[in-house]
Amino acid sequence: MDMKTSKSAQMKINEMIIMILAIFIFFVIVLLFWLSISTSGIKASVAQSSRDQAIMLVARLADSPEFGCGGIASSCIDTDKLIVLMNHPVYKNFWNVDGLIVEKVTNTNSSVECSIGNYPRCTIFTIKKPLNDTIPDSSIVSLCRKEIKKDGNYDKCEIGKITVWTER
């Protein structure tokens, strides 16, 4: 009888140990599952927010008086100003960035570097050539200019990309 009782007690202890282990493993799995989901969400939202911040910074640069179209239009670059700035050495380091290029997005595959001679029939405005080991951030902007027609002027806006290179 004593042996039977002690065997049953041993079995109970074994059961309890297995149960405690099972419950422990179960909670560890739940915790790992919850952690992986929550940290992946945090990582994604941090990446998205830093990307948005970079884009907003670039967009703010596009809105500076040296570039902007004036008025209330945001994310708009006046390319008539840009072509003048491009050839002005003072502005190479004015924005404290490691590279600054504005590129017109067109329906064709041609890409032509802009100069006073070929403006506005060109696509790339290089304000400052990007340095090595720098990271680009870009934003989409309007590229507007005054277009001259025989019976007057009008504002012609195209679409473009402003890319800023900075060190991280």
Place this chain on the structure above:
Amino acid sequence: MMGRINDKRSQQEIVGFALIIIIVVIVGVIFLGIYLRKDKPIVTDDAEINNFIMSSLRYTTDCYKDYDTDFKSLGDLVKYCYDGTKVTCMNSQTGCQAVNSTYSWMLKKLWPTGKDRPIRYAKVAFYYQQNLSDENSRTPFGEKLIIGNLTSCGTIKSGHDTININSGDLVVELEICRTS
């Protein structure tokens, strides 16, 4: 007699133990199922896409309304597409067709889609909304433009801009579906 009671008790315990194990396994499988299930990706608002929509609406098209240098912006063409105002375009397109063809090349240039590319599709939709705070008051108009293949997405980034008209607002919305 005592032995029978003990046997019954241990049988009950084994059944209880098995039940608990089954419950734990079921809960584990449910969690695993939730984890592995590919839910609809969350659509997040993206600053770059918002900037694109805003800039695109300012784009000067080759369509005019009254005289041949009165070139209209893409935003104007969206309005004309909604209210049916006639415009004259260089390649004899209607206002709505010009809106679609312009967005088509812009999207192909900025977010190229394809098998080996991270973008699965880009979708532009146009809505009339009487009340901007009420998404249910949206009525689609024009033709929905889809570049690429409508397949499952890892993430969807979206952006929109509005054009104010007398009776409400016109909403131009862009969705970019990425593999990750």
